[in-house]
Amino acid sequence: MSMALDILSWFCMLAGGVFCAIGAFGLVRMPDFYTRMHAASITDTVGAWLLLLGMILQAGLTLIAVKLLMIALLLLFTSPTATHALAKAARARGLQPLLAPGEDPSKP
Amino acid sequence: MHLASLGIVLYAFWLLLSGYFEPFLLAAGAGSALAVVLLSRRMHIVDREGHPIQMIASVLLYWPWLIKEIFKCAWDVSRIILSPSLPISPVLVRFKPTQKSQVGLTTHANSITLTPGTITVEATQDEFLVHGLTRTAGAGVIDSEMDQRVSKVEGYR
Numbered sequence: 001m002s003m004a005l006d007i008l009s010w011f012c013m014l015a016g017g018v019f020c021a022i023g024a025f026g027l028v029r030m031p032d033f034y035t036r037m038h039a040a041s042i043t044d045t046v047g048a049w050l051l052l053l054g055m056i057l058q059a060g061l062t063l064i065a066v067k068l069l070m071i072a073l074l075l076l077f078t079s080p081t082a083t084h085a086l087a088k089a090a091r092a093r094g095l096q097p098l099l100a101p102g103e104d105p106s107k108p
Numbered sequence: 109m110h111l112a113s114l115g116i117v118l119y120a121f122w123l124l125l126s127g128y129f130e131p132f133l134l135a136a137g138a139g140s141a142l143a144v145v146l147l148s149r150r151m152h153i154v155d156r157e158g159h160p161i162q163m164i165a166s167v168l169l170y171w172p173w174l175i176k177e178i179f180k181c182a183w184d185v186s187r188i189i190l191s192p193s194l195p196i197s198p199v200l201v202r203f204k205p206t207q208k209s210q211v212g213l214t215t216h217a218n219s220i221t222l223t224p225g226t227i228t229v230e231a232t233q234d235e236f237l238v239h240g241l242t243r244t245a246g247a248g249v250i251d252s253e254m255d256q257r258v259s260k261v262e263g264y265r
Contacts, residue, residue, distance in 0.1 A: 026189035100197035
């Protein structure tokens with residue numbers, strides 16, 4: 001049983017690490033500010049949650065697991081708020097997003 | 109009603125974070141929870157919006173669906189990042205959300221931002237401005253299933 005839990009927990013942590021790395025890679029590859037934020041949002045949703053889930057499985061039914069769950073819940077509320085604040089601030093300062101060909105930036 | 113539930117939630121939060129169950133710390137926790145409840149009442153933030161207990165049951169049903177959506181979109185965006193041609197087509201879309209309350213609009217806007225591939229840039233009562241990483245992601249937020257689900261969670265209909 002604990003063997004299966006260990007394997008599951010390692011799988012979650014490994015997958016979380018891979019998603020964090022993909023997010024970081026996307027941050028470098030994307031062409032402009034707004035598209036980079038999309039890559040970063042992989043890191044702070046799926047990447048962080050899978051890492052936390054792996055740690056919760058390691059902790060078992062303890063208070064530590066509850067605290068890790070609280071951190072996950074905190075991320076669920078704070079990370080979109082921070083991302084939105086960043087995007088809104090950039091737009092308020094007049095930073096125009098790079099759009100696909102054929103899209104009119106003045107229209108929307 | 110809201111005050112009592114806020115007090116219970118705060119006290120449970122204290123107990124879970126401290127992990128000590130000695131009489132002095134139990135009493136200190138009760139005192140702190142009570143103080144925060146009284147301060148919140150003085151600030152007039154304990155109401156349907158500041159402490160939305162009417163949403164608890166429905167939001168617990170909504171979160172698993174949202175997390176499933178987030179994983180699906182994260183997978184799509186990961187494939188875009190890793191593909192050599194970087195097939196993005198960034199768009200800005202405007203649409204009118206169907207939520208009535210501020211807390212419902214916030215939930216909807218935050219859900220859009222949480223989903224990789226879409227970010228809410230501006231959120232007002234009448235209009236959301238969303239930046240999508242691809243045309244399909246951008247078009248997907250207009251009158252979406254998420255919109256309907258959040259309106260249901262909100263509980264006005």
